[in-house]
Amino acid sequence: MAIKRIAVLTSGGDAQGMNAAVRSVVRTGLDRGLEVFAIYEGYQGLVDGGARIKKMGWDAVGGMMNRGGTIIGTARCQAFRTREGRLIAAKNVIVHGIEGLVVIGGDGSLTGANLFREEWPSLVAELVEIGKITQEEAADYPNLLIVGLVGSIDNDFYGTDMTIGADSALHRITEAVDAITSTAASHQRTFVVKVMGRNCGYLALMGALACGADWVLIPESPPDVENWQEVMVERLKAGRKAGRRDSIVILAEGARDRSGNYIGSSDVQRILEEGLKEDVRVTVLGHVQRGGRPSAFDRNLSTLLGHEAVDAIIQAKPEDEPLHIGIKGNRISRLPLMECVNNTHLVAEAIAEDDYERAMDLRSSSFKESWQTVRTIMRALPHAPTPGQKRFRIAVLNAGAPAPGMNTATRTFVRLGIDQGHIMFGISNGFEGMAKGNVREMDWMDMGGWASMGGSVLGTSRHEPKGSDLYAIARTIDKYQIDALLVIGGWIGYEAAFKMYNERSNFPSFNIPIVCLPASINNNLPGSEFSIGTDTALNNIVDAVDKIKQSAVATRRCFVVEVMGHWCGYLALMGGLATGAEQVYINERGVTLQDLQKDVELLSEGFMQGKRLGLMIRNEYANDIYTTSFMCSLFEEEGKELFDVRPAILGHQQQGGDPSPYDRIQGTRLSRISLDKLIEQC
Numbered sequence: 001m002a003i004k005r006i007a008v009l010t011s012g013g014d015a016q017g018m019n020a021a022v023r024s025v026v027r028t029g030l031d032r033g034l035e036v037f038a039i040y041e042g043y044q045g046l047v048d049g050g051a052r053i054k055k056m057g058w059d060a061v062g063g064m065m066n067r068g069g070t071i072i073g074t075a076r077c078q079a080f081r082t083r084e085g086r087l088i089a090a091k092n093v094i095v096h097g098i099e100g101l102v103v104i105g106g107d108g109s110l111t112g113a114n115l116f117r118e119e120w121p122s123l124v125a126e127l128v129e130i131g132k133i134t135q136e137e138a139a140d141y142p143n144l145l146i147v148g149l150v151g152s153i154d155n156d157f158y159g160t161d162m163t164i165g166a167d168s169a170l171h172r173i174t175e176a177v178d179a180i181t182s183t184a185a186s187h188q189r190t191f192v193v194k195v196m197g198r199n200c201g202y203l204a205l206m207g208a209l210a211c212g213a214d215w216v217l218i219p220e221s222p223p224d225v226e227n228w229q230e231v232m233v234e235r236l237k238a239g240r241k242a243g244r245r246d247s248i249v250i251l252a253e254g255a256r257d258r259s260g261n262y263i264g265s266s267d268v269q270r271i272l273e274e275g276l277k278e279d280v281r282v283t284v285l286g287h288v289q290r291g292g293r294p295s296a297f298d299r300n301l302s303t304l305l306g307h308e309a310v311d312a313i314i315q316a317k318p319e320d321e322p323l324h325i326g327i328k329g330n331r332i333s334r335l336p337l338m339e340c341v342n343n344t345h346l347v348a349e350a351i352a353e354d355d356y357e358r359a360m361d362l363r364s365s366s367f368k369e370s371w372q373t374v375r376t377i378m379r380a381l382p383h384a385p386t387p388g389q390k391r392f393r394i395a396v397l398n399a400g401a402p403a404p405g406m407n408t409a410t411r412t413f414v415r416l417g418i419d420q421g422h423i424m425f426g427i428s429n430g431f432e433g434m435a436k437g438n439v440r441e442m443d444w445m446d447m448g449g450w451a452s453m454g455g456s457v458l459g460t461s462r463h464e465p466k467g468s469d470l471y472a473i474a475r476t477i478d479k480y481q482i483d484a485l486l487v488i489g490g491w492i493g494y495e496a497a498f499k500m501y502n503e504r505s506n507f508p509s510f511n512i513p514i515v516c517l518p519a520s521i522n523n524n525l526p527g528s529e530f531s532i533g534t535d536t537a538l539n540n541i542v543d544a545v546d547k548i549k550q551s552a553v554a555t556r557r558c559f560v561v562e563v564m565g566h567w568c569g570y571l572a573l574m575g576g577l578a579t580g581a582e583q584v585y586i587n588e589r590g591v592t593l594q595d596l597q598k599d600v601e602l603l604s605e606g607f608m609q610g611k612r613l614g615l616m617i618r619n620e621y622a623n624d625i626y627t628t629s630f631m632c633s634l635f636e637e638e639g640k641e642l643f644d645v646r647p648a649i650l651g652h653q654q655q656g657g658d659p660s661p662y663d664r665i666q667g668t669r670l671s672r673i674s675l676d677k678l679i680e681q682c
């Protein structure tokens with residue numbers, strides 16, 4: 001029998017994105033014809049019942065996606081840890097006719113959910129026995145269907161690549177560390193920054209990777225030498241000698257040494273003050289990491305997970321065990337909840353038993369690779385080349401429009417190459433610069449501070465090489481004896497690389513390995529689901545639209561927001577999802593007059609019923625004839641007295657700004673893989 005009523009609750013530590021998940025569960029449920037309840041204050045609301053269990057309508061979850069925390073409240077509930085508490089909770093579930101429950105919380109909350117489901121038949125039997133429910137009611141609720149979503153800023157859960165809130169927490173960390181770095185560099189100071197993560201070094205590791213920190217301490221992989229304190233001091237001293245103006249040490253709250261002794265921020269401060277003979281400042285980021293607006297990624301992840309959770313409940317059979325909905329390899333996944341909870345606990349157990357190899361093995365391969373990468377690029381100076389090794393001459397250029405993250409990728413690529421003993425060249429101004437011979441050998445310290453910079457320090461160009469350019473490019477390759485080339489760029493870079501490949505018979509110099517690393521805010525490149533820069537652009541769109549929406553509180557207004565993307569609707573679609581737009585116009589779907597007519601009717605209807613804001617997002621090339629100004633005129637004319645219409649063309653602000661943590665991380669990962677590939681082909 002099809003289920004009719006579901007409920008959603010948020011529990012344990014709050015995380016940015018929980019609101020988007022609740023909104024998505026409620027609206028997907030309503031769309032599927034279900035009645036949806038929100039349980040306020042987590043399990044406490046389930047135990048208290050009454051007014052804490054509220055039926056939700058479509059509008060009840062409007063305007064909440066941009067807010068941090070959880071508007072339906074969360075709590076730590078002692079009563080739910082007891083069977084008596086869960087018995088009362090079961091009664092409240094049945095009284096409200098709830099057949100399926102979506103729990104959004106950390107591993108504690110999900111452990112509780114699983115226990116509740118396991119005990120369900122016995123709880124129901126007991127409720128009959130003590131006369132709280134009838135036999136008939138019991139027969140109607142043989143089981144409670146449960147789906148869990150992980151809301152946790154720590155990204156500490158097995159079975160998902162990202163937990164709800166982790167990306168936003170990384171945003172807070174990179175904002176803070178970037179700010180600290182600029183003041184530290186001015187005074188040549190050393191800072192210790194402590195971030196959250198009791199059993200998981202994700203935030204510390206990725207924060208260090210994204211911000212170009214000088215040393216990082218995580219629980220899963222304590223320093224592997226006894227005298228790590230001396231090694232750390234020497235490393236920072238060497239960094240200063242090599243020209244670094246600041247020293248940043250990031251440590252996770254669960255950082256420890258090999259014997260399991262916790263390493264606190266004041267321990268690190270003392271060690272560094274004694275070793276460096278200078279003042280060392282400590283910043284404990286604490287709850288700042290949990291706060292603030294959710295990032296674009298968290299809004300979209302939560303929306304997709306919430307949507308899938310409802311469908312999973314609808315499709316579940318009564319005997320099915322609880323499911324966990326997560327994301328694996330950019331695909332929404334369903335896994336048995338308990339298996340994920342148990343495997344999550346295994347990492348904590350391994351750390352508690354000082355079995356760090358096992359703890360690292362239980363983490364994803366990208367976690368381990370990032371750990372290796374961060375340890376290399378944060379070296380003060382590279383390893384010396386091995387005597388007799390073949391030293392390849394490898395060049396890198398940026399091509400096409402600037403994309404945030406290009407500098408981070410270039411920095412990692414060059415440093416990893418130098419560290420492996422190769423000679424690395426930077427080419428200024430893309431293929432145009434290559435034709436002009438703007439090539440220079442890069443030094444380890446040339447890329448100081450690049451990790452967090454937007455734009456392209458090397459310089460990029462939209463020039464597409466043709467005719468005589470090709471001769472000039474071939475001459476540059478010969479002159480500098482370039483063995484391999486990395487093109488970090490967008491479509492123009494791809495076309496240029498393709499042209500070089502096709503011209504190999506005419507220009508033998510082009511017979512070198514070439515790799516293209518996708519970097520374009522448009523996310524329109526073949527062979528990759530994410531190009532560098534896209535996430536930053538999406539966050540820029542979300543920031544701008546949040547502000548635009550706020551500006552309209554005093555009027556009844558519809559905005560038509562135009563975003564970039566060339567012929568790819570990614571930014572419009574994902575921007576629309578993350579901002580709660582009513583309609584998204586993309587050329588993949590096309591735009592017809594009929595669509596516009598339908599949309600304007602829906603808009604008018606909405607405004608007549610009291611709505612105050614309309615939001616339509618369109619891709620810049622969605623339709624050549626139905627332009628942004630055409631749409632605005634059409635809506636304005638049809639809206640008459642009901643509402644007015646304003647265009648908002650976001651333009652180049654989408655391309656600018658410091659790269660988001662995700663773009664920095666992705667740039668680092670892809671450049672490492674690109675280097676491996678080029679060396680292998682050399």
Ligand code: ADP
Nearest residue numbers: 012013043076077080081105106107108109112
């Ligand atoms: P998180 O979900 O963020 O890990 P907690 O561990 O504090 O946070 O769990 C949140 C709530 O989930 C607890 O206050 C309790 O109500 C419930 N809970 C946690 N662990 C259990 C458990 N083993 N059995 C029953 N309920 C639990």
